[in-house]
Amino acid sequence: MTTDLPADVMVPFAVHVDFQSGALTPDPVILRRSHADLAGYFVNESDAPGEDEMYAVHEIRVPATNNNLLSSTTVLQPGTVGGEYFMTKGHFHATRDRAEIYLTLSGQGLLVMALEDGTTQTKEMRPGIVNYVPGHWAHRSVNTGDVPLVFYAVYIGDAGYDYATIADQGFPVIVVEGEDGPEVVPNPRYTGR
Numbered sequence: 001m002t003t004d005l006p007a008d009v010m011v012p013f014a015v016h017v018d019f020q021s022g023a024l025t026p027d028p029v030i031l032r033r034s035h036a037d038l039a040g041y042f043v044n045e046s047d048a049p050g051e052d053e054m055y056a057v058h059e060i061r062v063p064a065t066n067n068n069l070l071s072s073t074t075v076l077q078p079g080t081v082g083g084e085y086f087m088t089k090g091h092f093h094a095t096r097d098r099a100e101i102y103l104t105l106s107g108q109g110l111l112v113m114a115l116e117d118g119t120t121q122t123k124e125m126r127p128g129i130v131n132y133v134p135g136h137w138a139h140r141s142v143n144t145g146d147v148p149l150v151f152y153a154v155y156i157g158d159a160g161y162d163y164a165t166i167a168d169q170g171f172p173v174i175v176v177e178g179e180d181g182p183e184v185v186p187n188p189r190y191t192g193r
């Protein structure tokens with residue numbers, strides 16, 4: 001038997017996830033995003049309500065290395081800004097080829113994804129659905145329901161975040177409230193390819 005363990009081998013641990021609220025126990029690190037943090041992300045922001053929380057990310061902290069899996073719950077509130085449903089900022093991974101998995105725990109929404117050439121894909125998010133986001137796809141979650149959208153995400157530890165590309169160019173599509181429900185339409189402000 002070999003005993004050449006690395007010096008930094010981690011100790012196993014467990015965390016409880018509340019599927020309704022997204023709360024993790026024991027308390028993780030929580031990042032909160034308000035409407036103000038998303039200023040400039042919606043096409044028409046005249047009715048954007050300031051400092052109210054739009055979403056919270058509860059992170060299970062492990063070292064952000066390529067031999068670890070980072071994971072978090074995201075709790076995205078329901079609502080609209082200028083007819084666009086509340087959404088996350090959305091990002092590419094800084095290390096572009098890193099993949100991610102989402103498991104929706106409660107609520108309903110859409111996961112919009114885009115390649116840098118402007119190709120898009122949209123998938124439904126509802127309890128029990130696992131969404132696989134391959135490397136190179138920017139990803140943004142959109143709450144199209146009237147209760148919080150709660151999902152658990154797992155991704156390779158050294159994925160990193162590139163927010164700037166989406167912040168600068170916008171997403172190729174936006175999700176708006178239509179007469180018969182959510183509609184995925186071209187973003188008139190998209191400046192990518």
Ligand SMILES: O=P(O)(O)OC[C@H]1O[C@H](O)[C@H](O)[C@@H](O)[C@@H]1O
Binds near residue numbers: 073088
């Ligand atoms: O970071 P955003 O694009 O605002 O999305 C919010 C969060 O959604 C998921 O939980 C991802 O796994 C997180 O890494 C991300 O932070």
Ligand SMILES: [Fe+2]
Binds near residue numbers: 091092100139155159
């Ligand atoms: Fe990600």
